[in-house]
Amino acid sequence: MNDLTKPRIASRMAHITPFEVMEIQTLARKLETQGRDVIHLEIGEPDFPTPRPVVEAAKRAMDEKPMAYTRATGIAPLRAAIVNFYSERYGVQIPIERVVVTAGSSAALLLAFGVVLDEGDEVLLADPGYPCNRHFMRALGAVPQLVPVGSASDYQLTAAIAREHWGPRTRMAMVATPSNPTGTLIAPAEIEKLATLAREKGGSLLVDEIYHGLTYGVEARTALEAGDDIFLVNSFSKYFQMTGWRLGWLIVPEAYARQVETLAQNLYISPSTVSQHAALACFTPETLAIAEARRAELDQRRQYLVPALEALGFRVPVVPQGAFYVYADCSALTPDSFTFARDVLERANVAITPGRDFGRHEPERHVRIAYTQPIERLKEAVARIGAMLPRKA
Numbered sequence: 001m002n003d004l005t006k007p008r009i010a011s012r013m014a015h016i017t018p019f020e021v022m023e024i025q026t027l028a029r030k031l032e033t034q035g036r037d038v039i040h041l042e043i044g045e046p047d048f049p050t051p052r053p054v055v056e057a058a059k060r061a062m063d064e065k066p067m068a069y070t071r072a073t074g075i076a077p078l079r080a081a082i083v084n085f086y087s088e089r090y091g092v093q094i095p096i097e098r099v100v101v102t103a104g105s106s107a108a109l110l111l112a113f114g115v116v117l118d119e120g121d122e123v124l125l126a127d128p129g130y131p132c133n134r135h136f137m138r139a140l141g142a143v144p145q146l147v148p149v150g151s152a153s154d155y156q157l158t159a160a161i162a163r164e165h166w167g168p169r170t171r172m173a174m175v176a177t178p179s180n181p182t183g184t185l186i187a188p189a190e191i192e193k194l195a196t197l198a199r200e201k202g203g204s205l206l207v208d209e210i211y212h213g214l215t216y217g218v219e220a221r222t223a224l225e226a227g228d229d230i231f232l233v234n235s236f237s238k239y240f241q242m243t244g245w246r247l248g249w250l251i252v253p254e255a256y257a258r259q260v261e262t263l264a265q266n267l268y269i270s271p272s273t274v275s276q277h278a279a280l281a282c283f284t285p286e287t288l289a290i291a292e293a294r295r296a297e298l299d300q301r302r303q304y305l306v307p308a309l310e311a312l313g314f315r316v317p318v319v320p321q322g323a324f325y326v327y328a329d330c331s332a333l334t335p336d337s338f339t340f341a342r343d344v345l346e347r348a349n350v351a352i353t354p355g356r357d358f359g360r361h362e363p364e365r366h367v368r369i370a371y372t373q374p375i376e377r378l379k380e381a382v383a384r385i386g387a388m389l390p391r392k393a
């Protein structure tokens, strides 16, 4: 008989750990039930609602369209709209066969890793980085190789660093630009070098552009410019504020398209039908105008927050130029970012994420602060943290 108090859990689960940010969030919610006003700067999603034209398109689709499964790669008009978006915004032409609409970019990552990686294959990725990547790889039996990166390379993997770490089992390098948690970008010339290295080594390059569009003061470019053999991941979650709609996309090298479709059919049949019809409204001038206005608002918040944190004693060695995060060095304020984040929550009622979520490279020195709240709330958060810190002599 099975002992239900001792479930037989697959050994791979030993490598798959919960998000620290969720623990912080649970604590924050508990404090809120006690009547405390918590400012949430821990969450990786903006406070803006989904743009109205997208919501209206969803309602129309619910009335007028069959809510049936779609093709695993997504409805043709949405794939065509994505092709058109790359052409108009970035001047890059891609064949529609390379576009796969997915259940969030999370599914796009799983599909890309799934068609490339064998058990034991290794993937180079930056530490600090988005935690799910390494967990996706582990779920597939592949091995993440976390490469420590610091401010000298803008917290990014460069071609030189990747070359140094590329081993006999390395099958892929992956980067995110802008990155979570650091908000830093990789220059297009460096992406080209990374693509060249992957080619030379007979491997693949995957570029996560989920924060595409959310860049400040820099011209938006796409890694698709660097060659048609790159796996590119993108999403409706962040720029279009559709996190809960679970919709993203993957641009695959043509030679992998059939296998990606087969894997998607098997893993989840198709992405959400209503979300796909809604997302058609993303590429209209009305929605793009809303997204751009919000980008300007995020930039204002960023311009306020970075110097305000520095004035409190945080260090921000590389000013973030994208996404909505500041990866701040808090070592002048505390030896341990984990205890510090809990302290900030309990004493200042501000939720922030300790570095521990993002890897093993100096997590105790860093916290991630998301500017996903209106500027007045950011000001209040800074004042509250300032009040709990010891006064400078």
Ligand SMILES: Cc1ncc(COP(=O)(O)O)c(C=O)c1O
Pocket (backbone or CB within 6 Å): 044, 103, 104, 105, 106, 107, 130, 176, 179, 180, 208, 210, 234, 235, 236, 237, 243, 246, 247, 248
């Ligand atoms: C770098 C990065 N990639 C991928 C994702 C997954 O997002 P989604 O599945 O909502 O597209 C996130 C979410 O925060 C992220 O930060």
